[in-house]
Amino acid sequence: MDTPFATTDWQPTRPPEPEDVDLTDRLPTLITTLAAQTKTLYAHPYDPHSWLHRAKTLTELRYPELAVGDAHKALLLCRTLLSRLGEGEGRWELGHRMGFWMMRDEDCEGGGEVLEDGVGGVSGDEKAGEQERRITDLQSEAWRVEVGNLCKFPEAEEGRFSPRRYPWMRAEHRVRGDALLAVSNEEFAARTGRRGRRSALCEVRRHAFGKSGTDGRDSPDILGVFVTQDLPDGTFLMLDRSKTWGCIGPGPGGSVVNLRGGDGCANPLHPNMASDDAADDLRWVRGRAGVYAADIITLCRFLLCCKKDGVAHPLDHPLIARLTPLYRRQKVRLFSLEADFAIPVAWLQHLGIDVFADPNYDTWVLFEIKARENNNSWSDPLHHCVSPLFSLFNHSCEPNVTWNTGKDCVTLGIALQKDVKAGEQLFVFYDQYVEDQSLEKRRDRMWRWLEDDCRCSRCVREAAIEVARSSAVRDGGVGGSGSGGGDEKGSLDWDTAEKPVFPEDSW
Numbered sequence: 190m191d192t193p194f195a196t197t198d199w200q201p202t203r204p205p206e207p208e209d210v211d212l213t214d215r216l217p218t219l220i221t222t223l224a225a226q227t228k229t230l231y232a233h234p235y236d237p238h239s240w241l242h243r244a245k246t247l248t249e250l251r252y253p254e255l256a257v258g259d260a261h262k263a264l265l266l267c268r269t270l271l272s273r274l275g276e277g278e279g280r281w282e283l284g285h286r287m288g289f290w291m292m293r294d295e296d297c298e299g300g301g302e303v304l305e306d307g308v309g310g311v312s313g314d315e316k317a318g319e320q321e322r323r324i325t326d327l328q329s330e331a332w333r334v335e336v337g338n339l340c341k342f343p344e345a346e347e348g349r350f351s352p353r354r355y356p357w358m359r360a361e362h363r364v365r366g367d368a369l370l371a372v373s374n375e376e377f378a379a380r381t382g383r384r385g386r387r388s389a390l391c392e393v394r395r396h397a398f399g400k401s402g403t404d405g406r407d408s409p410d411i412l413g414v415f416v417t418q419d420l421p422d423g424t425f426l427m428l429d430r431s432k433t434w435g436c437i438g439p440g441p442g443g444s445v446v447n448l449r450g451g452d453g454c455a456n457p458l459h460p461n462m463a464s465d466d467a468a469d470d471l472r473w474v475r476g477r478a479g480v481y482a483a484d485i486i487t488l489c490r491f492l493l494c495c496k497k498d499g500v501a502h503p504l505d506h507p508l509i510a511r512l513t514p515l516y517r518r519q520k521v522r523l524f525s526l527e528a529d530f531a532i533p534v535a536w537l538q539h540l541g542i543d544v545f546a547d548p549n550y551d552t553w554v555l556f557e558i559k560a561r562e563n564n565n566s567w568s569d570p571l572h573h574c575v576s577p578l579f580s581l582f583n584h585s586c587e588p589n590v591t592w593n594t595g596k597d598c599v600t601l602g603i604a605l606q607k608d609v610k611a612g613e614q615l616f617v618f619y620d621q622y623v624e625d626q627s628l629e630k631r632r633d634r635m636w637r638w639l640e641d642d643c644r645c646s647r648c649v650r651e652a653a654i655e656v657a658r659s660s661a662v663r664d665g666g667v668g669g670s671g672s673g674g675g676d677e678k679g680s681l682d683w684d685t686a687e688k689p690v691f692p693e694d695s696w
Contacts, residue, residue, distance in 0.1 A: 190357045190551070191227040193220045198356035201251030204349055204521050212249075222246050227548075234546040237266040237327055244334045253338035254350045254524045258552025260335035261530045262545060267328035274321055339526065346526035352516045352560045355553050362504040362557075364410045365511060370395070372507045376578060377414075380427035390426055391416050391615060393581055412513075414582050414615045422608050426590070427578065429601040432494055433508060433562075434574035435486025436460050436598070438475035453480065454571045460486045462599075469493060474536065478528055483573035484562065485528050489536045491558055491575075492550075496540045502549040503558060508577055512561035515640060529555070564638055567619075572598040579603065584638065585616035585645040586624070586631055592617055616645070628652060 196216045212219070226243040233239050244259035341347045354363070370393055378389040397413025436454035453475065454460070460471045460482070474489055475482040491509055500506040533555055537544050544550055565580040566573055579592065579601050589607040594600070609615070618624050623634045628651040635643045642648070 190553070191224050191231065191548075192357065193217075193224045194356040196220065199250070200353040200356065202255075202350040202353050203251035203253045204351055209251075215249075219246060219250050223250065231548065234543075235266060237263040237270070237324075237331065240266065240545075241327065241331050241334065244331070248334060248338060252350075252553075253340075253348045254529070254556055255552050256338045257335050257348060257524070257526065258530055258555075260331045260338075261526070261534070263331040264328060264335065265534070266545070267324050267331065270324050271321065271328070274324070335526075341523075347523045349521050350524055351519075351521050352514070352556070354514070354516050355557065357553075358504075358557065362502075362510070365412065369507055369510050370412070373511055373578070373581060377427075380429065380578060389417060390420065390424075397583060397614060412581060414578075416609045416611060416613050416615055418611045420605055420609050422605055424605045426603045426605065428595075429576045429578045429603060431574050431576045431599045431601075432462075433487050433490045433577075434460075434572060434599045435471075435483040435490065436475065436572050438477075438479045438482045440480030451480075453482075459598075469539075474532060478532060481525075481528055483568065483571070484559075484566070485532055487562055487566070487573050487575060488533060488555065488558060491562070492533070492537060492540065492542075496542065503554055508575075509558055509561060511577070512565045512575070512580055514557065514560035515564035515638065516560065517640070524556075529559075567594075567601075569594065569598070574599060576601050579617070582615060582617045584619045584635065584643065586618065586643060586647040587645065588616040588618045589613070590615045590617045591621075628655065 196213075199216060199220070223243065223246050226239065226246060230236075230239050230243065240259045240263035244256045244263065247253075247256040247259060336342045336346075339346055339348045373393045374389065377392055381390040382388055391414050393412050394415050395409045395412060397411045436456070436459045438453040440451050440453060460475050461469075465471075471486055471489060474486050478485045491506075492503065494500075494508055495503045495506050498506065503509055530552070534544050537550055542550055562575055566575045567579070568574065582590065589605060589609055590603060591606040592601050592603045595602065603617075605615075619638055620634050623631050626634075628648060632642045632648065
């Protein structure tokens with residue numbers, strides 16, 4: 190955000206509104222201002238004015254989720270300053286923009302020397318009451334910016350946005366490099382090359398759909414999983430265990446998103462894992478977020494992995510860097526002040542990360558992680574999970590690979606359900622509950638993960654049959670009674686459906 194970007198790269202996340210004015214003439218100035226304000230934040234991260242100023246610019250640039258993030262940080266700083274004023278600072282008083290503390294004139298050589306941030310200070314006789322008034326005014330202004338970007342306030346502290354690629358994101362965070370592919374293939378080798386096998390059964394490759402496409406699917410960043418040797422139907426490929434998952438907590442009884450009567454996940458260990466440090470207890474997140482806790486805890490686990498593995502920028506972590514984000518121009522999502530700001534900020538502070546001074550954990554980075562998490566997750570009524578290897582498989586409505594969840598809700602068993610030849614791409618059905626449903630219902634469900642209608646071989650074939658049938662009806666012919674790929678059978682009951690047999694020690 191500290192470098193101006195091209196005006197042609199600007200893609201606002203706020204859905205259009207009737208009263209919107211044309212920003213064409215002002216856009217270059219706003220972009221330059223945003224970069225300058227970001228550099229100011231680098232120099233003075235504890236100055237609430239700086240966060241408020243950038244929040245206003247982000248509001249004008251129509252990034253409501255980011256404006257709320259900056260206003261929220263300004264409010265946190267104001268509340269901290271007010272609490273310290275109440276406690277009394279003795280030899281210390283606030284600097285002139287109140288984002289730092291300085292020694293009183295009578296207590297430092299030369300009079301009024303600023304010990305932090307290098308910004309000139311106020312005179313030592315400035316009254317605490319005046320300081321409190323100024324901070325309170327600033328707090329009120331930040332609150333107005335925050336709620337002004339929440340479309341449902343005061344009924345709910347929620348806002349609307351459409352996920353977009355942020356134009357200031359660095360080039361290396363937009364694509365997946367060769368080093369990342371090497372790491373992923375090492376993981377495939379570790380998972381599928383055991384028990385005396387000389388090599389991995391499958392690997393990740395670029396140009397998953399070939400190099401001759403005309404719709405962008407020939408990009409080298411389009412990855413896929415390919416089998417390395419001929420294998421028969423029923424071959425067990427691997428267990429895929431995840432570190433990034435979450436479960437829901439208590440919620441209102443009868444809630445459609447909580448099928449256990451409002452109690453949430455009943456496992457006494459969840460959402461913690463046996464390998465977690467005792468200090469990193471996530472139960473408070475589950476209790477605070479309730480029925481919406483699963484994906485929030487998943488985000489917290491991604492951040493925990495970054496901290497534990499010593500990765501400075503989250504988008505450099507291989508568990509995050511491998512994930513493809515999905516930006517939907519027509520998809521409007523809600524963001525929550527509690528779930529998307531208050532809880533993640535509290536968790537980052539628990540991890541010892543300075544949410545003000547560390548730009549690697551700026552609000553836009555958290556929303557980028559969520560865009561990748563949402564596009565690569567699987568879930569059941571109580572759990573939400575991003576599996577590291579499963580996330581690299583592409584979708585097909587007639588897959589050659591089947592998958593099943595383990596009892597621990599963090600492990601997937603992956604096996605072949607067709608004979609495959611060496612070099613053949615492996616496909617999974619993203620949502621096996623709709624595998625036997627109609628073309629229309631399958632495509633509608635796949636819009637959670639796909640930018641456009643599913644174009645797998647089955648969908649293309651069934652769509653062609655529907656077109657032919659419609660043409661025959663228009664020409665006076667008689668249409669068939671089927672639906673192309675078979676009659677609609679209803680949702681698959683995964684608890685009673687036939688499942689592949691996995692090794693006894695799988696779970």
